[in-house]
Amino acid sequence: MRIGTVKELLDAQLIVGEGLLDHRVVSACGSDLMSDVLAFVKEQTLLLTGLNNPQVIRTAEMLDVSAIVFVRGKIPTPDIIEMAIDRDIVLLSTENTLFEACGKLYEGGLRGRIT
Amino acid sequence: MTRKDRMNSSMIQVYEIESGNFTKAGEAAGNIKKLLRQLGIDAGVVRRVSIAAYEAEMNMVIHSIGGIIKILIDPEAITFKARDTGPGIEDIELAMKEGYSTATDFARELGFGAGMGLPNIKKCSDDFIIKSEVGVGTRLEARFNIST
Numbered sequence: 001m002r003i004g005t006v007k008e009l010l011d012a013q014l015i016v017g018e019g020l021l022d023h024r025v026v027s028a029c030g031s032d033l034m035s036d037v038l039a040f041v042k043e044q045t046l047l048l049t050g051l052n053n054p055q056v057i058r059t060a061e062m063l064d065v066s067a068i069v070f071v072r073g074k075i076p077t078p079d080i081i082e083m084a085i086d087r088d089i090v091l092l093s094t095e096n097t098l099f100e101a102c103g104k105l106y107e108g109g110l111r112g113r114i115t
Numbered sequence: 116m117t118r119k120d121r122m123n124s125s126m127i128q129v130y131e132i133e134s135g136n137f138t139k140a141g142e143a144a145g146n147i148k149k150l151l152r153q154l155g156i157d158a159g160v161v162r163r164v165s166i167a168a169y170e171a172e173m174n175m176v177i178h179s180i181g182g183i184i185k186i187l188i189d190p191e192a193i194t195f196k197a198r199d200t201g202p203g204i205e206d207i208e209l210a211m212k213e214g215y216s217t218a219t220d221f222a223r224e225l226g227f228g229a230g231m232g233l234p235n236i237k238k239c240s241d242d243f244i245i246k247s248e249v250g251v252g253t254r255l256e257a258r259f260n261i262s263t
Contacts, residue, residue, distance in 0.1 A: 035226065035228065035235075039234075039235045039238075053226070055140065055141065055226055058145065059169070062148065062165040062166050062169045064162060
């Protein structure tokens, strides 16, 4: 799924990564637990989370996660945004809850992929 | 310099890890990832090393009183070493169990402390050794073969 489509389905606000909206994600993972994300997520995954701290970006960096959706209208702080710019990670913010956001993307055809 | 030239010699990098510094946490792992990428190492290997390095670094920031991380790169393999000066792990077998954690509430708020760190490092690596003594510290070594 195009990251731009994710943005539309979730009625999300783009925080950074305008030039990367045509990039694709092949699966998604919704979690506030970065430990679990690190243990199970594959590359080209979309991460949806309610957690808003630098470790989210670090986790995404290690896993080659290309885009992050912050749920419940959370907006990351400037230092977090800066980190995402340096690493070419798209940041989106949606008013949806984690459950609703995951549901909408699943309905749109995106799936989870667990190894 | 071609990739082969670069890979012909061994390379060592050392990073100091500060206890409780959650702003810097992940910097060493990020630098390791960058370095391995620049060396042209297979993306899958880079990913496995990066995940293990990040887990180990977070462990040291959360649990230890500080230590160092070393990365040794030679043509056959990447060896990751982490050593801290305490407090040490009482029961390693328990610490290796998925879901077991002694992390603080603060670490949990940051999204860590699910008890997946050490098992995940083992899963990512081709060889894994951990030794620990209470009051002395913990040593961890993980080896990643570079497929040719």
